Amino acid sequence: MLLSSRASPPKPLRFGASASTSASDRYLSIRQFLPSTPIPSPSLPSILPRHGKKPPKLNSRKIVRGLFWLSCIIAIYYLVSFGRTKSHKLAELTFLTSLGKVYEIVEAAELPDHPTPLALTDAKGKHHWTISIPHELPFPLPYTDYADICSQVDEVARHVAGPRDKSHQSVYYHDDPNFIDVQEAQSQHFLPPEPYSPSHEKEHNLPVCEKSLTYVLDAADAGLGSTLLGLWLSYSLARREDRALFIDDTHFPYGQYSTFFASKPSPSCRLPGPSHRVPCPHQARHLVVSAATTSWIFGESFHNHFSQREIFDMAREGYEALFKLRPQDEQYVLSRVEKLRKDVDTSIATSSIPQDKDFDDDDDYWNDVPPENGLVGIHIRRGDRHPFSLTYSQNYIPPEIYMATALKLVGQSSQWKFLVASDDADMYDHIDLPNTLRAQERISLASKKKLASMGQGGGLGWEGGFFKDVFWGLGLPQDVKERKKWGSPMPMKAKHRFGEKDDDGREKRRDYRTHPTKEALQLRELLGRAYLLDLAMLAQSDKVICGVSANACRILAVMLGWERSFEKKDWNNVDGGYRWRALDY
Template structure:
């Protein structure tokens, strides 16, 4: 077994770094038998496999050369050992002096977190040049841990980097507790607001000299080009306000092409920030749908400056300046979050009421469409409500039933439809039942309200343009007609005459069948360029063009228009829980209308509303 590195006897600060990107050497095997050396080693060759021929009589005999006595006396073994020890001590003393002079008296240690290979820990005196949690020991021998992000590192980090760091924080925190002779407390997993006594925030670590901090104007100039893009941030308007004491920044970047999960997390993150009294910011630097203000108005900005980017951490939860993104969703909205915010004493939909309230707070503050789209939604909702009104003298107005149909690469939860989609007649049949139940016995005398039933109708929104042409929905009204996604059959052929030679053009692109992730990532790209491109390349290395971003923005706007009109104009909404748009509609409708009044109807199994 390789010897352990003793960290307890050193008199200067120490740190442990994860993951093992630097200074990792493969340790010796744990087996007792020795492995053979390489074939090029002087201690191992293949001579024993070849029979040596007898010595040639014409050649001199192979006899050892006589040993000559040295002309000068050799130093004794004791003197040589003493010289080695003195030289080594002088070398270590010089290195230690130089390290203290440069403020780098902190050895860095790394080890493997995700592999089964054994590594030998090797120390050095440089902070890592990549983001990572580190364990440090101050001059009093007290072990703590913090997160080191180089101030000039690109912000925001990638989705994978944020996800990896959340796992690494747990590993380093466990290691520090072991150094203190303690095991992981049970409440650290179940208590959402558990505070690790051994964690140091970045600003506190800088004050104690465990992190170098940020000094001088050179860093500020460098960081201005790498500070991401916080929506609505003013570069020169809040200079005298100072940094926010605590904050939560939501990073919109995600590897998921769908807009629904990101929107739900955004609303919940805002509600969580308000609950924890944190200032809230949104970063749209690498959002697949372009700039946030293409679809929505900028969120309300707090009366303080956002903190330095290297102080925004994805973990732990007690960090003063927290980052939330798709990469940290499990850490932010995982089991401990559910244990904290779900009403565990209820088994019905009221179990999710506290989580719903967080999402509702985010909807009310952030779901503000741009001026053009909001004006259209207001007029469209008014038009639909006017159509449902019964002339003077009627008892009730007609009922508007909203239908949300999600196709594409998303399939229902219900087993019998899991390989395909729920048939449209299931939607329409449920809509007719709702209308019948609502208007039967609705007159003062208990009879059927015929006039109101005649003014009842369905409005439909779908990611599949072919749904609008289906016979089952022939009498339904489109939720919105501002932005329509056309199927291939509705796109005119640019060259109908096949007898004439034409210049090559890409095949017509139609939004047929619904929303597919692959179709989204290829949007606006030439088929010639995409032939051999890997899926991850389409998301990262191949930077989307301005036309691609314009098309993506239109898709996002169409999706938001559908949800806004359905949620605000419908008396009842029928949808499938497997679609995130269905869950968003419940938030838009409000708790009393959707849940208490049971006007949010899920037809995809017997599931109750849940957020993520």
Template sequence: MAPTLDLSQSTHAKMIISPPRLNLRRAASYQHEKAPLSATSSRFNFNHLMFSPPPSPGLPALVPRPRKSAAGPRPSRVLRVAAWILGLALISFVVRVVVKKEVLVPVVGWALDNHEEYEMVGQYDLPDFPTPIAVTDKKGRSKWTVSIPPTYNFPLTTKEYADICVKCQEVATHVRELHGYTNPSQEAQIDYYHKDPYFVDVGDAEKRGLLPGVGKAWKVTAEAQEGHLVGDKEDGLADKSTCKTSLTFVLESADAGLGPTLMMLWMAYGLAQKEKRAFFIDDSRWAYGEYTAIFKPPPTPDCSAPPRHEMLPCPHSARHLVVSTATASETFGKSFTSEYENRHRNNVDRERPIYDLARVGYEALFRLNDEDQPYVERRVKELRTMIKVKEGGYNDGMIIGVHIRHGDLHPYEYQYNGAYIPLELYAARSKELVEEYHNSSTLLGGEDAIAKKHSFSIVASDDPDVYDTEEFSGSLRAQEQIKLASKQHIQKANPDKTVMHKFVDETFGWEGGFFASMFWNLGRSTVNNANAVGESQTVYKPSPETTRLRGLMGRAYVMDLAVLGQASDAVICTISAMGCRLLAVIMGWEKAMEDGKWVNIDGDYQWAALTL
């Protein structure tokens, strides 16, 4: 007989045996346990919270299931569905923009009187800033134009004009791609007068419904946002019919120097005459003040300026063009040079057509104000009288004009690039010209000596100290109407500081020449000078006194050019200075180029209007 199990000696007084109903599953059904958990371990071990077996399907639910609400789905589910829909819509929009390369292309349709309607695809409204846009009519034809809100201030800033020109090229390329020109080699070479078949001018876009145009309300707001066209109000241009084509030159420039602006102004006028465009000048934000404070108004066209939002910086085929120093590369860039250069010549004659454009502008626009023009005429006559030889029938003396630019402009010549052309080179070249002039004459002996005594130099420089140097101690100033003074001259003129005006006491002289930072800081207190360099003129509005001082500097500059160019028999200068190139235009082609009286001592360079 098998032995029986004796539990009487166990150390446990009692044993708890789980009821059969609660031990229905095998131990193996617990996923991570080898044996069932005891009551004690299940109370203190948290593993059962993660790996607890599901309730037996045969047992009744201890808690009744929640009843479905008859009112509809829970709010959280509605929000989730809405979020999914919005997310899908956003993803769809982003994919569409990335895949199709959409550029700011508004979705706007306008009904016309002839019941034709055009539609632009893309966004929902026109942009509220100036930008080129691609448009598509209902027939699916892609075009592009430039949208400038009619209520936007005119003129635009130099940065906005430059940005528009960059975007014009991008949008034009995009539209050409839509027409199948995906390979750049498939596109014809674009010359200066190429007309983009896909560009629609603003006026035409308004007529065709691609742009909304302006209504009667615009006529009221235009008065405050039309800029300041020189001579517009005085000459009654507003009462004339609108010009069919026009070119408006905006004088605002980030360049403190006056020379580049003058050269572009003259070229723009010549270009306008060549293309039979009406010409206007805007001086709303010119750093030198009003244009008429220095020059007389330009010739008056026989028509009025167009609506300001139709004046575009690009493309060049636009009916109403805006030109400024900010868009110089667009208007006077490589395509312009290729169009107007005489490519069959290798010498200076290559630049003759461009020179002629500038000369046309000079003859029409370089008319000084009523105070300075009579002075220049008297000064030129006075200087020419001084070279007259009264004894016998001898030849007269010679006037050598010398233009010296210092300041923040350095020569092209490599050995002097970090400094300036030495003054002795100017003086030596001046003596050589006098010798060459008299040696080529028929004078002999004492007659030649008499003529040489009546020869002299006239000097114009942005550096006041140049006039006191040994090299030019015997020379004359080109003009003495307005002089730039150094601090030393100011102190000599006003030894007693107690009697000086506060503004004069705080200002500095022009030692070393014209520096852009000094110009922009002119009239400011020395405390704020460090923060002023590089600021846009739209940020800092100069005081009336500062504008007046800047205007005086501009007047001195143009009077120097006028006297040097009109009174001199020859001019010595450095081509790195724009004033040197302007002098060549003032002298005339025959005298300056053919006779060789325009002498550049800054490297072996020929005349060029602009260096872009």
């Protein structure tokens, strides 16, 4: 609304005239819009207490009394904690557990029910660690448990030592000052004592060994070659470290040790309880070694500490002490070698004699004629073991290369016989290996082609070489083989029949690796004996040709000895320029 400056100011509004309104109330004013009661105004806090009471004064006596009781409670808590630590109760221990490949330090109210490294603290607050194996577990443990313990040892040792400690993993004989052996841990009540075992009375009261090394023939590797090399190295290592050597064949997938060899070592002492025998660390008094712990016992630090010649001599020492075939097989090897050497083709030998030669002369002409044949051993590895050479790494070295190397060494002389040993039965009749003989004929692998030609097409034929999955699948029950069609892997653990339960209420399962059927065990024993007979025959040869990628080739070098293998060149590797090695790690 626009107002002009010249207009008179507006007049106030008026009420309608009535009898009840006076002249003064006829016009509206600001007081008409104000409430009849005054608006309450905010008041400031009073300086005097309400109800006339004075504020309480600070009571110093109550404060002192409260601080006194609080200090008493804290003191009692520390005294109780110190007493519990001093008594070494198991509730104060910490241990390392693994979930897959993730490791955690976990507080627990009791010892774990599985084998594991254990971190602990003594009364002085110093940290240590040891290996805890429950007493109720049988010996030997599954090979997966041994590998799991060794994989955790480095982590728990670093945890106990702290961040300032430098790593000594490359030093083979480094003794960790924080490690406490099981025997010492039990004496200090960190671990429960070993329960009494009545089996000790059956051991003619032999004293407990001060130090020992137990080689466990386990199912970590289906091959027999790596097992032999590990056993021979363990034998020599035990002698160097003044340990008593024991061989355990409880879980040996090939059966019993006595099936293949004459006898086991017999130390003059007995082993302690199973909880004392640990796979790691190396400084433990009672050490367990198997194919599952090769990378920790005979790994990088082992090869850094010992030279190649020293490792070779260690394997040679173990071979000379332990490779004693059972009498029947040993006699077969000696008789066959003698027959092959003396089976001389006299027609060829006499054809080179001059016609005018007087056989009554005393010039020892016959000394120039070889009295017996020379033997060339050829070992051809196929199956799941491929060569190191890049050219054949996805395939196999052709048989003609083996034969060409043999002819280069000895020529075309008829006084040399070529012995072939292979895990592939087809190599014995291969077109590129003419005029060759089987190394041994006592136990022969038959190919499917050979069986078919003999009218036994449904027989068990060995085709393509040694494959670990084929080995584990030998002699499995038919119901277990059917699982392969459903995508289940082999080998496997199968349920017992009739729903049998174990002590924990779980359904029993049979591990066919370590508990094979009777038929499977017989087949495995035949394969093992054939392998050992092949090695023994080839070791009697004058020249050996093989590929160093195969464990059998490395074993043959050890059986020939350092001088013959590397100085006289009787051992010939056709797998590139790779050097001899004991084990893969």
